[in-house]
Amino acid sequence: MQITGAQALMKCLTEQNVDCIFGFPGGAVIDIYDELLRHPEITHVLVRHEQAAVHAADAYARVKGDVGVALVTSGPGATNTVTGIASAYMDSIPIVVFTGQVPTTLIGNDAFQEVDIVGITRPCTKHNYLVKDVKDLVPTIREAFHIARSGRPGPVLIDLPKDVMAGKLTFPEPAPVQMRTYRPTYEPHPGQIDKACREILKCSRPVLYIGGGIIASKASAEVTELAKKLNIPVTMTLMGLGGFPGTDTLSLGMLGMHGTYYANMAVANCDMLIAVGARFDDRVTGKIAAFAPQAKIIHIDIDPSSISKNVKVQVPIVADCKRALADMNHWFETTAEVDPKAVAARHEPWISQIKEWKTAHPLGYIEETGVIKPQFVVQKLHELTGGEAIICTEVGQNQMWAAQFYQFDKPNHWMTSGGLGVMGYGFPAAIGAQMAAPDKVVIDIAGDGSIQMNIQELATARQYRCPVKIAILNNNYLGMVRQWQELFYNKKYSATVLDVAPDFVALAKAYGAVGLRATTPSEVEPVIKEALATKNTVIMDFVVCREEGVYPMVPAGKATTEMLLV
Amino acid sequence: MRHTLSVLLQNKPGVLSRVTGLFSGRGFNIESLSVAPTLENEVSCLTLVTKGDEAIIEQITKQLHKLIDVIKVTDMAEHEFVEREMALIRVKAEAGSRAEVLRVIDIFRGKVVDVAPKSYVVEVTGSPTKIKAIIDILRPIGIQEIVRTGSVAMTRGVK
Numbered sequence: 253m254q255i256t257g258a259q260a261l262m263k264c265l266t267e268q269n270v271d272c273i274f275g276f277p278g279g280a281v282i283d284i285y286d287e288l289l290r291h292p293e294i295t296h297v298l299v300r301h302e303q304a305a306v307h308a309a310d311a312y313a314r315v316k317g318d319v320g321v322a323l324v325t326s327g328p329g330a331t332n333t334v335t336g337i338a339s340a341y342m343d344s345i346p347i348v349v350f351t352g353q354v355p356t357t358l359i360g361n362d363a364f365q366e367v368d369i370v371g372i373t374r375p376c377t378k379h380n381y382l383v384k385d386v387k388d389l390v391p392t393i394r395e396a397f398h399i400a401r402s403g404r405p406g407p408v409l410i411d412l413p414k415d416v417m418a419g420k421l422t423f424p425e426p427a428p429v430q431m432r433t434y435r436p437t438y439e440p441h442p443g444q445i446d447k448a449c450r451e452i453l454k455c456s457r458p459v460l461y462i463g464g465g466i467i468a469s470k471a472s473a474e475v476t477e478l479a480k481k482l483n484i485p486v487t488m489t490l491m492g493l494g495g496f497p498g499t500d501t502l503s504l505g506m507l508g509m510h511g512t513y514y515a516n517m518a519v520a521n522c523d524m525l526i527a528v529g530a531r532f533d534d535r536v537t538g539k540i541a542a543f544a545p546q547a548k549i550i551h552i553d554i555d556p557s558s559i560s561k562n563v564k565v566q567v568p569i570v571a572d573c574k575r576a577l578a579d580m581n582h583w584f585e586t587t588a589e590v591d592p593k594a595v596a597a598r599h600e601p602w603i604s605q606i607k608e609w610k611t612a613h614p615l616g617y618i619e620e621t622g623v624i625k626p627q628f629v630v631q632k633l634h635e636l637t638g639g640e641a642i643i644c645t646e647v648g649q650n651q652m653w654a655a656q657f658y659q660f661d662k663p664n665h666w667m668t669s670g671g672l673g674v675m676g677y678g679f680p681a682a683i684g685a686q687m688a689a690p691d692k693v694v695i696d697i698a699g700d701g702s703i704q705m706n707i708q709e710l711a712t713a714r715q716y717r718c719p720v721k722i723a724i725l726n727n728n729y730l731g732m733v734r735q736w737q738e739l740f741y742n743k744k745y746s747a748t749v750l751d752v753a754p755d756f757v758a759l760a761k762a763y764g765a766v767g768l769r770a771t772t773p774s775e776v777e778p779v780i781k782e783a784l785a786t787k788n789t790v791i792m793d794f795v796v797c798r799e800e801g802v803y804p805m806v807p808a809g810k811a812t813t814e815m816l817l818v
Numbered sequence: 819m820r821h822t823l824s825v826l827l828q829n830k831p832g833v834l835s836r837v838t839g840l841f842s843g844r845g846f847n848i849e850s851l852s853v854a855p856t857l858e859n860e861v862s863c864l865t866l867v868t869k870g871d872e873a874i875i876e877q878i879t880k881q882l883h884k885l886i887d888v889i890k891v892t893d894m895a896e897h898e899f900v901e902r903e904m905a906l907i908r909v910k911a912e913a914g915s916r917a918e919v920l921r922v923i924d925i926f927r928g929k930v931v932d933v934a935p936k937s938y939v940v941e942v943t944g945s946p947t948k949i950k951a952i953i954d955i956l957r958p959i960g961i962q963e964i965v966r967t968g969s970v971a972m973t974r975g976v977k
C-alpha cells in the first residue's frame with residue numbers, strides 16, 4: 253500500500269516511541285500538520301517561538317532519557333531553531349529536529365522562505381540530512397534517531413521538502429540501522445581498565461571528576477558505587493550535577509569558575525584525577541597549566557576526540573561511562589590481593605584534609621536583615637520541595653546559584669544550557685520537562701533578564717496546563733555581566749541595568765497565570781508554598797539583593813586556586 | 819609539522835563541506851586538498867595536507883573520524899608512502915629562452931602540453947619538493963601562471 257511522506261513520518265515517530273513533539277507550523281509543513289490531526293496518540297505542543305520548541309524537546313529528552321523531537325517550518329522557522337540546536341549540541345542532548353523545506357524543484361532558487369538550513373546547522377548538529385527523494389525518507393529518519401541517541405548523543409536535523417512530504421512510498425519494514433561509518437565504542441578495553449585500576453591503587457589523593465556523560469550513560473549508580481567502595485570524593489561539572497548525590501559527604505559539589513572552594517582545592521592537590529564523561533572545559537580548568545598539576549589522569553569518555561583535547565591524560569579509556577565504571581567496580585571486587593576496604597582506608601587522611609577545606613570555606617553568603625538573598629531563595633526552594641523538584645535554569649547568576657545551592661541527589665532533575673549558556677533556555681525547558689513528567693514539580697530558576705527572552709511561552713504553558721513554577725531572582729540587572737563589570741571594569745555598568753522592567757505579577761495575570769511577589773525574607777516561604785499549592789503556571793517575583801555576587805569565583809584565565817571568596 | 823592525511827568518505831551531498839567546515843570552524847589549516855572517486859562507487863578519497871604539532875594532528879584525526887560520513891582516516895606519517903602532485907605551468911618561452919626552458923623541463927621529466935608563440939604550458943608531476951624545485955628554477959625565466967592539483971598519496975608495499 254502506498255502512503256504519503258507525511259504519513260510515513262508519523263509511522264516513523266510511532267516506531268521511535270515518540271508520543272510528544274514540540275513545534276510551530278507554516279506553509280512548508282502544512283501537509284505534516286494536516287496528517288498530525290489523524291494521530292491523537294502524538295501530543296503536539298504548539299510553542300510560541302521555534303527556539304522554545306527545541307529547548308523544550310531538549311529538556312524532554314533529558315527527563316525521559318530518550319530522544320526529543322521538534323517540528324518547524326522552512327526559512328524563519330528553521331533559522332529560529334539554531335540556538336536551540338547549538339545548545340543541545342554543546343550539551344550532547346539527543347534531539348531530532350524536522351524542518352520544512354521548499355519543494356525540491358525550487359531548492360536553490362531563493363524561493364519564498366527558503367534557507368539552506370542543512371548548511372547553516374552543519375557545524376552545530378551531530379549530523380543532518382536533506383531528504384530529496386521520498387524513497388530515502390524512512391531510512392533517513394531511522395538513521396537520524398539512531399545517531400541522535402547512540403554514542404555521544406546529539407542533535408540531528410532532517411530537512412523535509414514539501415513535495416517529499418506529499419510524495420508516495422511503500423513503507424519499508426522496520427529494520428535495525430546498519431551504518432558502515434558510524435560505530436561508537438561502548439566496551440572499554442580490558443587492558444585499559446586494568447591499567448586504570450592499578451594506577452588508582454598507587455595513589456593516595458584521588459578525586460572523581462564527573463560530567464554530563466554520567467547522566468547521558470545513566471551511570472550514577474556505578475559511579476556512586478565506585479566512590480563509596482574506595483572512599484573517593486566526587487566533584488561534578490555543571491552538566492554532571494545529580495550524577496552523584498549532592499548531599500553525600502563525599503560530594504564536593506561543582507568545580508571550576510563558580511565551583512566550591514573545596515572542590516577546586518581538592519583538584520589542585522589531588523594525585524589522581526578520574527575524569528568520567530567530562531571534557532575539561534575552560535570554565536572548569538581555568539588556567540590549564542595550573543589544573544590538577546600533581547595528578548595522573550584517567551579519562552573515560554565515549555568520544556575519543558574529548559580525550560587529550562585540552563589536557564594530556566595518562567590512561568585514556570574510550571567507552572560508555574556506565575560500562576567502564578561497572579568494569580572497574582568488578583575489578584576491585586574480584587582481583588586477587590586487592591582489598592577495596594584497605595584502599596578506602598588509605599584515603600582517610602585525604603578525606604580529612606578535604607573536611608578541613610570544607611570547614612574553612614563552606615558555600616555561603618552574608619545575610620542582611622530585610623533583604624532577600626538570592627541564595628536563600630534557592631535554599632528555600634530546595635527545602636520546600638524536599639530536593640525532589642526538576643530544576644531548570646536560565647543563564648547568569650541565577651544559574652550559578654541554582655547549581656550551588658540546590659543540592660541535586662538524583663540525575664535527570666537538572667536542566668541547564670551548560671555549554672552554550674543560552675539565556676531563555678530555562679522556561680521552555682521547564683515546559684518540556686513538565687510534559688515529560690506531569691506529576692513532578694518543575695521550577696525554572698530565572699533571572700529577570702533571561703526570562704524575557706522566551707516569556708511568550710507563558711501562553712504555551714497555559715495552553716497545555718503546565719503548572720510550571722518560575723522563580724525570578726529579580727536583581728534588575730543583567731547580573732552576571734554586572735558582576736564582571738564590578739570586579740574587572742571599575743563598576744562601569746555598561747548596558748547591564750534593566751531600566752525598564754515589566755511588572756512580572758501583572759504579566760503573569762495577563763496570560764491567565766498566577767503572579768506572586770516577595771520583597772522581604774519572611775515573604776519567601778509563604779510565596780513558595782502558595783506557588784507549590786497552585787495547579788496553575790506561577791511566576792514568583794523575588795526582589796533580591798541587587799548587587800549580590802556569585803562566589804567563589806575564579807577570574808577568567810586564572811588558576812582555579814586563585815578564588816575570590818565570599 | 820606537515821602531515822598528509824588520506825580520508826575515505828561516503829560520497830554524500832555536502833560531505834566535502836563537512837570536512838572543510840570542520841577545518842575552518844576549529845582553526846585547523848589546510849595546505850592542499852584534492853578529492854576524487856575511488857574503485858568503489860560510493861566512496862571518495864580525499865587527500866589533505868595540513869600543518870600542526872602532534873596534539874593538533876591527533877585532534878584533526880579524531881574530529882574527522884567523528885564526522886558520520888568519514889569511513890577512514892590515515893595519517894601518512896605513520897607509514898611509508900608515496901606522494902605526488904601535478905602542476906601546469908605557463909612559462910615564458912621566447913626566442914632567447916626556449917632552449918633553456920626545454921632543458922629544464924627535460925631534467926624534471928616534464929612535458930610541454932601547449933605551445934604558443936611566446937610561452938609553453940608545461941605539465942610536471944612529482945613530489946611536492948620536486949614541484950617546488952622546478953618552480954624555483956623556472957621563476958627567473960618568467961612563470962605567467964600556475965595551477966596545481968594538490969597532493970595525492972598512497973602507502974607503499976602490499977595492502
Ligand SMILES: Cc1ncc(C[n+]2csc(CCOP(=O)(O)OP(=O)(O)O)c2C)c(N)n1
Pocket residue numbers: 646647648649650651673674675676698699700701702703725727729730731732733
Ligand atoms: C542569549 C544570550 N545573550 C547574552 C548572554 C550573555 N549573558 C550571560 S549572563 C547575562 C545576564 C543575565 O541576566 P539575568 O537573566 O537577569 O540573570 P542574572 O545574572 O541577573 O541572575 C548575559 C547578558 C547569554 N548568555 N545569552
Ligand SMILES: [Mg+2]
Pocket residue numbers: 699700701725726727728729730731
Ligand atoms: Mg538579573
